[in-house]
Amino acid sequence: MSIASGAPGTVGAVDVEDAPLYVVGDVHGHLDRLEAALRDQGLIDDEGAWTGGAARLWFLGDFTDRGPDGIGVVELAMRLAEEAAEVGGSARMLLGNHEILLLGVYFFGDHPVPVAGGATTFREIWLRNGGLQWDLDRFTHAQAQWLASQPVAAVVDGYLLIHSDSNAYLEYGSTIEDIDAEVADLLRDPEPLPCWDLFRNLTRRGAFMGDSGADAAADLLGELGGRHIVHGHTPIPYQTGEDPATISGPRVYAEGQVINLDGGIYLGGPCLVARLPLQERRTVVSGADDETLAMVYDIDDDPAYG
Numbered sequence: 001m002s003i004a005s006g007a008p009g010t011v012g013a014v015d016v017e018d019a020p021l022y023v024v025g026d027v028h029g030h031l032d033r034l035e036a037a038l039r040d041q042g043l044i045d046d047e048g049a050w051t052g053g054a055a056r057l058w059f060l061g062d063f064t065d066r067g068p069d070g071i072g073v074v075e076l077a078m079r080l081a082e083e084a085a086e087v088g089g090s091a092r093m094l095l096g097n098h099e100i101l102l103l104g105v106y107f108f109g110d111h112p113v114p115v116a117g118g119a120t121t122f123r124e125i126w127l128r129n130g131g132l133q134w135d136l137d138r139f140t141h142a143q144a145q146w147l148a149s150q151p152v153a154a155v156v157d158g159y160l161l162i163h164s165d166s167n168a169y170l171e172y173g174s175t176i177e178d179i180d181a182e183v184a185d186l187l188r189d190p191e192p193l194p195c196w197d198l199f200r201n202l203t204r205r206g207a208f209m210g211d212s213g214a215d216a217a218a219d220l221l222g223e224l225g226g227r228h229i230v231h232g233h234t235p236i237p238y239q240t241g242e243d244p245a246t247i248s249g250p251r252v253y254a255e256g257q258v259i260n261l262d263g264g265i266y267l268g269g270p271c272l273v274a275r276l277p278l279q280e281r282r283t284v285v286s287g288a289d290d291e292t293l294a295m296v297y298d299i300d301d302d303p304a305y306g
């Protein structure tokens, strides 16, 4: 399969569905490891320039917090979006809960937000969730505007791409188009409380685990389209109990319907970049039981929502 092509829709362009599709899990500021993983897939060169031709790259969000260079990741994603488009490819992203939190602290840092038992601020919640002042210091208005215009969900080649393993997306609409339009509208002229609610909703997790997980996945696919859900947000080690250092690829679960691409980078796991369809299915060897592991749940959450 050639990945050289003209622009989409022009004579000689590779049919969109023939161009390779890659998806990237949570990065959390680990720019160097992201670049290494993209280089391994031939998508960028040693200088970080796009070499993916017509390939389609999707980031699943959570660029910032917990790691050394979140804004560097934002800058890379913005640049690759332009460079890929220039040669008929694409590099796109979905918003994760940490992008919403960054926008929240940027626009409304000390604004009170409600938590069970009282009030706190975006800044406090951001700090509790790995927020780093040097990222906020470098965050620009142009970057904020760019992030605020990105989608939260997409269906590509039959894959429903979302950040969080959650059905909270349905709070914003019953189709991908409606959901993305509603979130874009909310972020175009953001208000503190809707922004807070969006953060809270995108922080939910675990919907596809346990006894009802496969049914929940089928229901969401039935609502929004696609044959498989691809998500990040919940590190694979938190689902399986594995040592993060031993994670080597995505996790397929919920009767084969769901692919988790969060390698747990801030726990010592890998930055996962997967080409879809997956070439080989990783078998979960852990004996840990989904029901138990679904309770392992608290890593992104402020204590009030535990």
Ligand SMILES: [Mn+2]
Pocket (backbone or CB within 6 Å): 062, 096, 097, 098, 163, 232, 233, 234, 300
């Ligand atoms: Mn997340």
